[in-house]
Amino acid sequence: xxxxxxxxxxxSSMAVVSAQSNVVSGNIAGxxxxxxxxxxxxxxxxxxxxxxxSSVTRATDQTLYDTMLSTTSASSAASAxxxxxxxxxxxxxxxxSAQSPAALVGTLISDLQSxxxxxxxxxxxxxxxxxxxxxxxxxxxxxxxxxxxRQQADTDMxxxxxxxxxxxxxxxxxxxxxxxxxxxxxxxxxxxDTRDSILQNLSQYMGISTLQQSNGGTVxxxxxxxxxxxxxxxxVTFSTTTPLSxxxxxxxxxxxxxxxxxxxxxxxxxxxxxxxxxQLRDTLAPxxxxxxxxxxxxxxxxxxxxxxxxxxxxxxxxxxxxxGGPNMPSTSTGLAASIKINPAVDPTQGGSLTTLRxxxxxxxxxxxNSTGAASYSAHLQSMVxxxxxxxxxxxxxxxxxxxxxxxxxxxxxGWLEAQxxxxxxxxxFQTSMQTSATQALSNTTGVNIDTEMTxxxxxxxxxxxxxxxxxxxxxxxxxxxxxxx
Amino acid sequence: xxxxxxxDSAVSGMTAQSQKLTNVGTNISNSDTVGxxxxxxxxxxxxxxxDPGGVVGGGATIKTQNMITGxxxxxxxxxxxxxxxNGSGFFIVQGSNGANVLTRSGSFVQNATGDLVNTAGYTLxxxxxxxxxxxxxxxxxxxxxxxxIGQGPLTATATTTATLSAxxxxxxSIVATASLPSSSTTTSAASATSYTDKSSIVAYDNLGAxxxxxxxxxxxxxxxxxxxxxxxxDAASGGGFPYSAAALNSTTLNFNSTTGALxxxxxxxxxxxxxxxxxxxISSMTQLAAAYTPITAVTNGNAPSTFxxxxxxxxxxxxxxxxxxxxxxxxxxxxxxxSSPDLMTPESGNVFAPNLxxxxxxxxxxxxxxxxxxxxATLESSTVDLASELTNMIVAQHAYQSNAKVFQTGTxxxxxxxxxxxx
Numbered sequence: 001x002x003x004x005x006x007x008x009x010x011x012s013s014m015a016v017v018s019a020q021s022n023v024v025s026g027n028i029a030g031x032x033x034x035x036x037x038x039x040x041x042x043x044x045x046x047x048x049x050x051x052x053x054s055s056v057t058r059a060t061d062q063t064l065y066d067t068m069l070s071t072t073s074a075s076s077a078a079s080a081x082x083x084x085x086x087x088x089x090x091x092x093x094x095x096x097s098a099q100s101p102a103a104l105v106g107t108l109i110s111d112l113q114s115x116x117x118x119x120x121x122x123x124x125x126x127x128x129x130x131x132x133x134x135x136x137x138x139x140x141x142x143x144x145x146x147x148x149x150r151q152q153a154d155t156d157m158x159x160x161x162x163x164x165x166x167x168x169x170x171x172x173x174x175x176x177x178x179x180x181x182x183x184x185x186x187x188x189x190x191x192x193d194t195r196d197s198i199l200q201n202l203s204q205y206m207g208i209s210t211l212q213q214s215n216g217g218t219v220x221x222x223x224x225x226x227x228x229x230x231x232x233x234x235x236v237t238f239s240t241t242t243p244l245s246x247x248x249x250x251x252x253x254x255x256x257x258x259x260x261x262x263x264x265x266x267x268x269x270x271x272x273x274x275x276x277x278x279q280l281r282d283t284l285a286p287x288x289x290x291x292x293x294x295x296x297x298x299x300x301x302x303x304x305x306x307x308x309x310x311x312x313x314x315x316x317x318x319x320x321x322x323x324g325g326p327n328m329p330s331t332s333t334g335l336a337a338s339i340k341i342n343p344a345v346d347p348t349q350g351g352s353l354t355t356l357r358x359x360x361x362x363x364x365x366x367x368x369n370s371t372g373a374a375s376y377s378a379h380l381q382s383m384v385x386x387x388x389x390x391x392x393x394x395x396x397x398x399x400x401x402x403x404x405x406x407x408x409x410x411x412x413x414g415w416l417e418a419q420x421x422x423x424x425x426x427x428x429f430q431t432s433m434q435t436s437a438t439q440a441l442s443n444t445t446g447v448n449i450d451t452e453m454t455x456x457x458x459x460x461x462x463x464x465x466x467x468x469x470x471x472x473x474x475x476x477x478x479x480x481x482x483x484x485x
Numbered sequence: 486x487x488x489x490x491x492x493d494s495a496v497s498g499m500t501a502q503s504q505k506l507t508n509v510g511t512n513i514s515n516s517d518t519v520g521x522x523x524x525x526x527x528x529x530x531x532x533x534x535x536d537p538g539g540v541v542g543g544g545a546t547i548k549t550q551n552m553i554t555g556x557x558x559x560x561x562x563x564x565x566x567x568x569x570x571n572g573s574g575f576f577i578v579q580g581s582n583g584a585n586v587l588t589r590s591g592s593f594v595q596n597a598t599g600d601l602v603n604t605a606g607y608t609l610x611x612x613x614x615x616x617x618x619x620x621x622x623x624x625x626x627x628x629x630x631x632x633x634i635g636q637g638p639l640t641a642t643a644t645t646t647a648t649l650s651a652x653x654x655x656x657x658s659i660v661a662t663a664s665l666p667s668s669s670t671t672t673s674a675a676s677a678t679s680y681t682d683k684s685s686i687v688a689y690d691n692l693g694a695x696x697x698x699x700x701x702x703x704x705x706x707x708x709x710x711x712x713x714x715x716x717x718x719d720a721a722s723g724g725g726f727p728y729s730a731a732a733l734n735s736t737t738l739n740f741n742s743t744t745g746a747l748x749x750x751x752x753x754x755x756x757x758x759x760x761x762x763x764x765x766x767i768s769s770m771t772q773l774a775a776a777y778t779p780i781t782a783v784t785n786g787n788a789p790s791t792f793x794x795x796x797x798x799x800x801x802x803x804x805x806x807x808x809x810x811x812x813x814x815x816x817x818x819x820x821x822x823x824s825s826p827d828l829m830t831p832e833s834g835n836v837f838a839p840n841l842x843x844x845x846x847x848x849x850x851x852x853x854x855x856x857x858x859x860x861x862a863t864l865e866s867s868t869v870d871l872a873s874e875l876t877n878m879i880v881a882q883h884a885y886q887s888n889a890k891v892f893q894t895g896t897x898x899x900x901x902x903x904x905x906x907x908x
Contacts, residue, residue, distance in 0.1 A: 002870030004516065008558055046571075052561040179810025180793055213783060215810065221684075225651070225777035231687040231784075232695060237723060257699060257717065257724020258683045267682060267777065480875045 005049070007473050012050040013466040016043055017459050019053040024456050027447045035197035037445040039189060058189045059445040066210075068437040069199060073207035073223065073271035075430035080156070080276030081284065082427035084149050085420040088288060101142055101295055102409035104135040108299075109387050109406055115357075116384055120374035125353040132303075132319050133341045139296050143246065143336035146289045150244040153281035157261075160205040160274050161238040161253060168233030171198045171220070175229075179217045202228075206260070206272035224267040226255045246289045246334040250281050284419060289336065290397040291412040296322070296339040297332035298393070298405035302386040304328060305359050308368030308379075316362030318383070319345055326362045332394055356380075488902070490533060490542035491895040497544025498888035501528060504547050505881045512869045519604070520590025520835045521867040522553045526877075553826045553837060557589070557865040566593045566601055566634075568797055569865040572857015574820030577626055577848070578607035578836060585610060585626035587821055587846075589865050590835040599635020605834030608632075611803065611816040624845055632803060632816045634795050640813065641693020643761045644786030647686060649700060650769035652778040655745065657681045657704045666701050666713040667735045669726050678726040679703070681710075682777040685717060689786035690760030698733070698755065708772065710738040714755050714765075733757075734765075740772040747771065787811035797861040801851040820856045821848045 023041040030036030038059040045051050098104075108131040115124040177191035195218065202208055207223030220229040227234050234256035241250045252259035253274055259265040261278035269275040299320050307313035317325040323338035343349040344361035351361075359379045360367030369376035390402045399411045505526040515521040527550050532543035559569050568591040570576065575587035586607070593601040593609050601609040610629035662668060664679040680701040687695050697717035705711050713735045719728040734755045739748045751768040769781065790807035797803050801818035823829060824844025829837035839846050851859040 003872035004870040005558055008560065008866065012560070046559050050558055050560065176808070176810045180806050180808065181796065181810075181812075209778075211779060211782065215812070217810070219779070219782055221779050225682055225684070225779055227683075227685045227779070227782070230685065230782050232697070234685065234697075235724070254724055256683070256685050257720055266680065477872070477875075480872060483879055 003473060003476060007470070009049050009051075010466050010469040010473065012052060013469075014463060016041075016051045016053055017463045017466065021456070021459050023056055024452050024459065027452050028449065031447040031449055031452075033193075034442075035193050035200070036447065037189075037193065037196070038447050056189060058192055060192075061441060061444045064437065064441040064444055065196070068434070068441045069203040069208060069210075070223075070271070071430065071434040071437040072200060072203040073275075075427070075434040076204045076273040077207075077271045077276035077279075078423065078427035078430040080153075080273045081280050082420070082423040084153060084277075084280040085284065085416070085423050087149050087152075088145065088285070089416055089420045099138060100413055101135065101138050101292065102406075102413045104131070104138050105295065105299070105406055105409045107131050108135050109384075112380065112387070113384055116377050116380045119357050119377040119380060122353050125356050126347075128356060129319070129341065129345055129347075129353065133346070135299070136320055136339045136341055139292055139336045139339050142292050143289065146285050146292065147244055147246075147337075150250070150281045150285045151242070153277040153285070154240050154244055154250050157250075157253060157274055157277045157281070158238055158240050160277070161236050164202060164205050164228075164236050165233070167198050167201050168220075168229055168236075171195065171202075171218075171229055172233055174198065175217050179215050181216075204273055206274045207270050208272075222255060222260060222267075223270045223272075224260060226258045226260055226267050228255060244281070246286070246293060246337060250278075253278070287396070287398050288412070288416060290332070290394055291399060291408075291415065292336035293332040293334060294393040294397050294399070295405060295409045295412065296320075296335035297329065298391050298408060300329065300335065300339065301391060302405055303383055304386075305362050305366045305379075308359060308366065311365075313365055316366065318342060318359070318361055319356060487542070488895055488898055492892055492899075493533075494542055494544045495888045495892035495895060497531060497546065499885055499892070501545045501547045502881045502885040502888060506878065506885075508549055509874050509878045509881065512874050513871065516867050516869040516871055516874070518590075518835060518867050519592050519864045520557070520588060521869065522551055522555055522557075522589070522831075522835075523868045523870075524831075525550045525552055551827060551829075551831050551837075552868060553829060553831075555868040557868045559860060559863045560866050561863050562592075563862060564594070565795055565797060565861050566595065567591060567862055567864050568593065568818070569860045569863040570820060570851070570857045571860050571863075573826070574822050574849075574851065574856040575826075575837065577610045577629060577819060577821050578603065579610055579629075579631065580607055580834070580836070584838075585629065586832065586836040586838045587823075587829065588834075588836045592864055595634055599633040600631045601634060603834075605836070607834060607836060609818065611801075611818045614802070614814045614817055623848055626821065626846055626848065629819070632818065634792075634803070634805070634815075639789040639791060640787075640807065641689065641691075641789040642786045642811075642813070643691045643693070644688035644696075644757060644763050644784045645761050647688065647755075647763050647765040647784040648769075648781050649684070649686060649765055649767055649783075650771075650779075650781040651682075651684065651702070652775050652780065653682065653702055653704070653710055653740075653770065653772045654777055655772045655774045659706060660703050662705070665703055665705060665711060666715075666726070666732065667711055669728070671727055671729055671731075673727045675721055675726050680713075684779055684782065686782050686784055688755075688757050688760065688763055688784045689788055690757055692759070693787065693789040694759070695788055696757055696760065698757075702738075702777075705737070708740045708742045710740065710772065712736050712738055712753065712767065714753070716758055718758075738767070738770065740770075745771050745773040787813075797859060799852055799858040799860065801859045818851070818859060819848050820851050820859070821846050822855065823847065 020041045023039050027038055039056050041053045042055045042057060043051050044054040111128050111131050115128050174191045174195040178188055209221050209223055211219040222228055236255050238253045239251050244250055252262035258267055260269045262282060300317055303318035303320050305316050305318045315328050319342055320339055321342045322329055322335055329335055342361045344351040345355050347353060355361045357380060358367050358369035358376060368379050388404055390404055393401050393408060395401050399415060508524045508526045512523055527548045528545050530543055531546050532541050570589055575589055576591060577585055578588050579585050590603050593603050596602045608631045611632045613630060660679045666678055666680055669678040680703045682702045684700045685697050687697050690696050699715045699717045701713040703711045714733045715728045719730040721727055734753050736753045741748050747770045752764050752766045755763045755765055757763050788809055790809040793806050793808045795803055796806055802814045803816040803818055804812045804814045806812050823839045823846055828843040830840050831837055849856050
């Protein structure tokens with residue numbers, strides 16, 4: 001090795017130290033950025049002993065990263081469901097709350113029972129009518145709330161879809177930079193940071209899996225295998241449905257022409273907020289809606305009036321009726337939204353309280369007490385009996401198909417609470433999984449300020465040593481020049 | 486040997502040392518010249534006669550030996566078109582006179598017309614890869630063209646091959662024949678067609694327009710699937726069935742019931758609308774008890790794109806990298822060598838011309854046997870070591886002084902002889 005080569009070696013060492021310091025300072029600058037992955041300058045030595053920074057690599061851990069993405073999706077889905085159910089639960093309340101449909105149905109039945117023992121007491125009749133009014137209003141507002149929750153989920157899905165489309169466009173730019181190799185390796189690493197942060201965003205909305213291509217590009221699939229990005233972004237479409245009233249199914253999110261939510265989907269999403277919102281909008285909230293409709297239908301049916309003479313008159317609605325009254329509803333769907341007090345019994349609407357005791361809200365032919373006896377209680381008795389008799393309910397509600405109205409309403413509250421509890425537990429669990437996955441990833445690929453500072457000190461020493469070497473070689477040349485002179 | 490012979494010896498010695506000093510000077514002045522090869526000075530005797538036992542007068546003459554095979558240290562730069570040979574071999578360059586010569590000086594930059602020209606004005610030569618692998622003549626510098634990386638027109642390449650592999654879920658339910666995508670017509674209702682899984686890939690037509698192909702895989706019977714490829718542009722509004730045109734391909738896939746591997750076919754042909762026929766390799770498809778899992782989705786071809794930068798690989802392939810990330814190999818930079826590189830004729834501009842003494846030229850690929858590799862963003866520094874040159878200089882100075890002393894002594898002795906006559 002000649003003196004000139006020694007000189008070049010010292011020079012290359014200084015250049016390498018400068019480049020490494022640059023990487024270290026970049027790492028320190030990125031310490032607080034969540035998507036910054038630690039960079040390492042790779043130094044190689046050639047046959048002549050000269051060092052060069054051959055590349056700058058970015059710390060990655062694909063397994064941890066994939067885990068982080070999947071836990072993010074799972075946690076988003078769980079938290080979407082949990083937050084929707086919380087909204088329902090907070091407003092509908094539990095059985096102990098005087099506002100829940102179950103509690104109101106209970107009050108209505110017990111007031112009716114006390115009225116049976118003193119059918120001449122019009123104050124008690126008024127109390128029963130008021131209870132019925134409150135119950136109907138509570139069912140109406142519970143039904144509206146369910147629609148609000150579904151509508152909100154629908155809107156959130158639309159927002160998520162438009163964010164996904166925007167993210168995919170940004171993803172294409174980052175992906176192209178990575179494939180083209182960029183002008184410098186720094187540009188590639190920055191594009192990889194961007195790419196990772198976009199993937200993390202996407203994973204909040206829908207479960208994704210990624211595939212690396214040989215040219216460095218990334219293909220994104222949903223967790224069900226539908227192409228989301230391959231060279232170009234695929235279109236994700238969704239349109240909101242207004243209003244989402246009972247029995248109306250919301251539109252499906254369509255990725256690349258494949259519906260990924262809803263019952264018609266062959267490749268449904270498994271996680272992500274869209275999957276959670278879709279489950280809330282299409283399954284949980286409609287189930288609860290169908291329970292509310294069941295309660296409404298049970299009440300209308302129990303209070304209905306029949307022909308007292310045993311003649312062929314059809315059964316008509318009584319104390320509680322619906323928008324299509326006085327005919328009996330053929331289906332329970334939407335009854336919770338339209339249940340209301342029968343105007344014929346409500347004095348504020350020009351009705352008469354005595355029709356509650358005697359019957360006849362549907363017309364004089366249904367009046368079983370044509371003599372107007374004050375102690376007539378047969379009609380009231382039949383209503384109490386009907387309320388205490390098991391009725392059949394739709395199987396779509398997820399509850400027992402045969403129960404008394406009171407038990408059905410209580411079961412509904414229990415169902416909601418159980419769902420909420422389990423969603424809340426799941427959400428807590430998934431969030432802690434996500435936190436630990438994020439932490440593990442950060443420990444592996446993030447910046448540790450202590451390590452960087454130590455590296456900085458050792459770089460400083462190398463730089464000093466190289467400078468010393470240059471001084472030594474310089475003095476050797478000087479001695480040579482001295483001889484020549 | 487006569488006294489005058491002493492003077493002749495001393496003069497030849499002084500001449501030889503001054504010529505050595507010339508070489509030292511040239512080396513020192515080129516100590517920073519990229520690709521410069523040190524010139525070493527070799528002395529040889531010049532004898533006045535062959536008189537056994539007698540005194541034979543003589544002098545010295547020198548030969549300049551160019552150490553062309555010496556490897557200079559490689560220093561990294563930031564330009565991709567700075568290239569160096571790591572190992573043996575030379576770049577082939579063309580001077581303004583049109584003659585091809587060899588060089589190790591690789592500091593090439595793009596000139597106004599897009600040619601790669603080094604600091605000495607020589608143009609880098611190579612083979613074009615745009616139409617195949619290029620034609621190389623193993624023992625001649627002919628058949629080469631200047632490497633031009635100018636901003637060419639937009640380029641687009643039609644897709645001809647693709648690879649698609651995925652695991653198809655063995656537990657999927659069988660779709661009835663009437664509902665299969667292959668049974669669908671342009672007027673079928675959207676709900677009349679069922680499929681098991683769907684993927685899509687982007688291919689390019691002749692003009693480089695992206696054509697998104699919808700690939701449906703549908704289970705038709707145990708271990709039997711159907712693959713249907715449609716042009717997504719024909720899909721119903723919002724995507725999916727019914728397509729307004731027939732499937733580009735509809736093929737039955739048979740899987741081995743024991744291994745889950747695809748037994749037939751290994752590839753399908755898809756005629757891309759306005760494009761080439763794409764051979765889609767599906768041989769890695771499997772049918773195992775797992776969810777639908779895409780494994781590979783790759784197509785060749787690229788959309789029209791502007792030139793972005795070049796990259797040079799270690800085997801000398803110069804690729805144009807387009808702004809959309811597509812990398813197209815466009816030239817091959819060959820290396821050349823001769824039987825005796827040290828005997829080539831050095832010319833101005835750090836180039837060497839092969840001659841009869843050096844032997845014939847052998848042209849080959851970087852990295853192949855007998856050739857070094859090409860390092861991009863690297864320059865080969867001069868092989869001159871300043872310290873050795875300075876010590877050589879001191880040695881030459883002392884030798885020159887000694888020769889002068891001999892000359893002076895000889896002159897003194899002649900003076901004595903002259904004074905004899907006067908006395």
